[in-house]
Amino acid sequence: MFEPLDPILHSQLRLAVVSLLMSVEEAEFTYIKEKTKATAGNLSVQVNKLKDAGYITVEKSFKDNYPLTTCKITQAGVEAFEKYLNALRSYIKPE
Structure with missing residues (x-):
C-alpha cells in the first residue's frame, strides 16, 4: 500500500x-x-512555507552590519522528514 x-x-x-x-x-x-x-x-518563499508548516525556525539578525538569516530544523520537521522517507519507501518496495 502506498503511503501519502x-x-x-x-x-x-x-x-x-x-x-x-x-x-x-x-x-x-x-x-x-x-x-x-x-x-x-x-528560496525565501520556500523557507517561509517550511516555517509556516512548523518544520523549521528562521532567525533574523545582523552580523557585521549585514542582515543574517539562519534556519534550523524543528522536532516536527525531523519527524515529518522521517515520515516522508518511510512513505517514499512504500513506493520503492510496494507490498
Whole structure:
C-alpha cells in the first residue's frame, strides 16, 4: 500500500532545504542558497512555507552590519522528514 507523501516536503527545493538542515545544527540562508543553487526569491518563499508548516525556525539578525538569516530544523520537521522517507519507501518496495 502506498503511503501519502507530505505535500510540503514533496517540493524538490523544500525537500533539499530540509535534507540539508537534517545534517547540520543550523545553516545560514546564503549557505542553503549556494548548496541548492536556488534564487534568493524562490528560496525565501520556500523557507517561509517550511516555517509556516512548523518544520523549521528562521532567525533574523545582523552580523557585521549585514542582515543574517539562519534556519534550523524543528522536532516536527525531523519527524515529518522521517515520515516522508518511510512513505517514499512504500513506493520503492510496494507490498
